[in-house]
Amino acid sequence: MLRDTVRALAEAKIAPYAAAVDEEARFPREAQDALVANDLHAVHVPEEYGGAGADALATVIVIEEVARVCASSSLIPAVNKLGSLPVILSGSEELKKKYMTPLAKGQGGFSYCLSEPEAGSDAAGMKTRAVRDGDFWVLNGVKRWITNAGESEFYTVMAVTDPTKRSKGISAFVVEKSDEGVSFGAPEKKLGIKGSPTREVYFDNVRIPADRMIGEEGTGFATAMKTLDHTRITIAAQALGIAQGALDYAKGYVQERKQFGKPIGDFQGVQFMLADMAMKIEAARQLTYAAAAKSERVAAGGGEGDLTFQGAAAKCFASDVAMEVTTDAVQLLGGYGYTRDYPVERMMRDAKITQIYEGTNQVQRIVMARNLP
Numbered sequence: 001m002l003r004d005t006v007r008a009l010a011e012a013k014i015a016p017y018a019a020a021v022d023e024e025a026r027f028p029r030e031a032q033d034a035l036v037a038n039d040l041h042a043v044h045v046p047e048e049y050g051g052a053g054a055d056a057l058a059t060v061i062v063i064e065e066v067a068r069v070c071a072s073s074s075l076i077p078a079v080n081k082l083g084s085l086p087v088i089l090s091g092s093e094e095l096k097k098k099y100m101t102p103l104a105k106g107q108g109g110f111s112y113c114l115s116e117p118e119a120g121s122d123a124a125g126m127k128t129r130a131v132r133d134g135d136f137w138v139l140n141g142v143k144r145w146i147t148n149a150g151e152s153e154f155y156t157v158m159a160v161t162d163p164t165k166r167s168k169g170i171s172a173f174v175v176e177k178s179d180e181g182v183s184f185g186a187p188e189k190k191l192g193i194k195g196s197p198t199r200e201v202y203f204d205n206v207r208i209p210a211d212r213m214i215g216e217e218g219t220g221f222a223t224a225m226k227t228l229d230h231t232r233i234t235i236a237a238q239a240l241g242i243a244q245g246a247l248d249y250a251k252g253y254v255q256e257r258k259q260f261g262k263p264i265g266d267f268q269g270v271q272f273m274l275a276d277m278a279m280k281i282e283a284a285r286q287l288t289y290a291a292a293a294k295s296e297r298v299a300a301g302g303g304e305g306d307l308t309f310q311g312a313a314a315k316c317f318a319s320d321v322a323m324e325v326t327t328d329a330v331q332l333l334g335g336y337g338y339t340r341d342y343p344v345e346r347m348m349r350d351a352k353i354t355q356i357y358e359g360t361n362q363v364q365r366i367v368m369a370r371n372l373p
């Protein structure tokens with residue numbers, strides 16, 4: 001039922017703008033409004049804070065269905081989870097109430113600020129600094145590649161509180177867009193997901209109350225990594241949706257396009273490509289849904305189990321599948337596939353990011369190797 005509901009909404013209210021959002025590199029306002037109106041913008045927020053209380057699998061299905069028509073728009077529910085999960089996992093009850101309630105109401109999105117210009121894969125090498133001053137912390141530094149920066153009202157920011165301790169000297173904070181000293185860089189000009197603004201975030205003597213710290217001092221990096229264990233599964237869902245969208249389009253196209261006097265879908269060479277695409281998507285889906293079920297059990301207090309492996313495996317596998325499937329979809333449309341008159345080249349450009357963010361697929365393989373089941 002959830003899938004049918006989201007698919008119908010995505011087809012009616014999000015798909016019609018996907019090409020324009022890409023072409024004009026503009027925020028998908030129509031998608032944001034439709035998702036908020038239908039309580040689908042941050043479905044993971046627990047009911048006690050006024051949220052929909054969707055479990056990890058339901059959240060994955062929402063993201064998958066939105067990504068099937070517009071990857072940029074799928075970053076709205078995905079990044080709202082990424083940005084707010086540190087608070088849900090490690091924040092005080094007061095912090096959860098204060099920030100989850102407006103998020104659930106659609107009164108402010110949540111971004112996640114880990115990466116920096118000089119600290120990407122090696123995120124623990126960050127330089128952004130938080131220094132204690134009485135009942136306040138003062139933040140200075142630059143975060144880079146922050147999805148939905150400028151759009152979001154709230155930011156989970158990882159910053160160094162003790163430079164002698166590397167990852168154990170990093171703490172997490174909630175920073176608000178309106179805090180004095182917060183500003184944003186120009187939107188990055190990207191290959192894909194052009195509707196999702198990616199900007200630098202600058203902290204210039206940003207003074208925030210000490211109770212904005214998420215969890216204990218020195219636990220920020222652990223919280224950031226624990227968050228990614230859960231949210232890499234949402235990137236897998238995004239990849240899955242993009243791939244499914246490309247397959248669905250290609251499936252229709254090969255029945256219409258005629259060469260040598262018959263639909264190209266009658267050729268076995270074309271049929272085998274479609275069969276491989278569908279097979280890979282189904283394998284990615286099973287892995288992603290199993291990882292989502294595991295994420296839910298862990299979030300509900302079950303053991304960590306091998307969630308770290310599963311999350312990395314789902315993200316890595318599904319994103320590689322999305323890149324292969326979208327490239328094959330372009331191939332199946334021939335020269336037409338290579339133009340912006342058809343959606344598959346956008347899907348191919350959008351798929352590429354899923355192999356890069358929330359840790360590149362090389363990093364996922366490092367994570368998997370360290371956590372072999």
Ligand SMILES: Cc1cc2nc3c(=O)[nH]c(=O)nc-3n(C[C@H](O)[C@H](O)[C@H](O)COP(=O)(O)OP(=O)(O)OC[C@H]3O[C@@H](n4cnc5c(N)ncnc54)[C@H](O)[C@@H]3O)c2cc1C
Pocket residue numbers: 111112113114115117119120121122144145146147148190193198353356357358359360361362363366
């Ligand atoms: C559109 C977009 C949105 C993003 N959104 C966010 C966000 O909202 N919040 C956030 O915090 N970050 C975000 N990121 C940042 C993203 O997570 C980083 O770009 C990513 O982790 C890689 O870091 P890097 O770009 O510095 O690449 P680098 O770390 O410099 O990597 C360059 C290459 O070296 C490889 N490499 C590095 N180390 C190793 C190793 N040990 N072994 C093998 N290969 C290695 C990488 O796999 C990659 O191929 C976003 C990035 C983009 C492009």
